[in-house]
Amino acid sequence: MNSSFALDPFAACVERPGERVELAASTPHFVGASALPDMDIQILDVLIHGNMVGVRAKVRGTQSGSLMGIAATSKPIEFAIHSFHEFRDERIANTWHLEDWLSVFHQLGALPPSLD
Known part of the structure; x- marks a missing residue:
């Protein structure tokens, strides 16, 4: 699924858990987007409770650019991301992310x- 998302890449997958989300390197919505040009986000779980939606996902990619001051290493990385959304009037009113x-x-x- 190739898309650029106005609000949140995970919100578009609320009804399709298990789907992979690909983001263009220029997507500004994710801190590591330009550092991980081959970024792949796999939606693992979607939980819906009233007007709240929780998403658990896995991010994979190769660090090919600077990431939070760390020079490119060409190393593959994989990490968890969790996204929580509050909907009002069929739109996302608030979003919280944990990476x-x-x-x-x-x-x-x-x-x-x-810490090592």
Whole structure:
């Protein structure tokens, strides 16, 4: 599924869990988009409760560009991402994201010595 998303890449997959989401490298909605040009997001679970939607996903890609000050390593990375959405009037009113950046830093060998 190739798309650019106005609000959130996960919101478009609410009714299609298990689908993979591909984002263009220029997509500004995800911190690592330009650093992971081959980024692949796999939706693992979607939970709906009233006007709230929770999404659990897995992100994979190769760090081919600078990521939060870490120079390109060409290393493959994989990490968890969780997205929570509140809907009002059939639109996303609020979104909260949790990404496992500590895992990414570990995979890239960029943890501070005190955490390694």
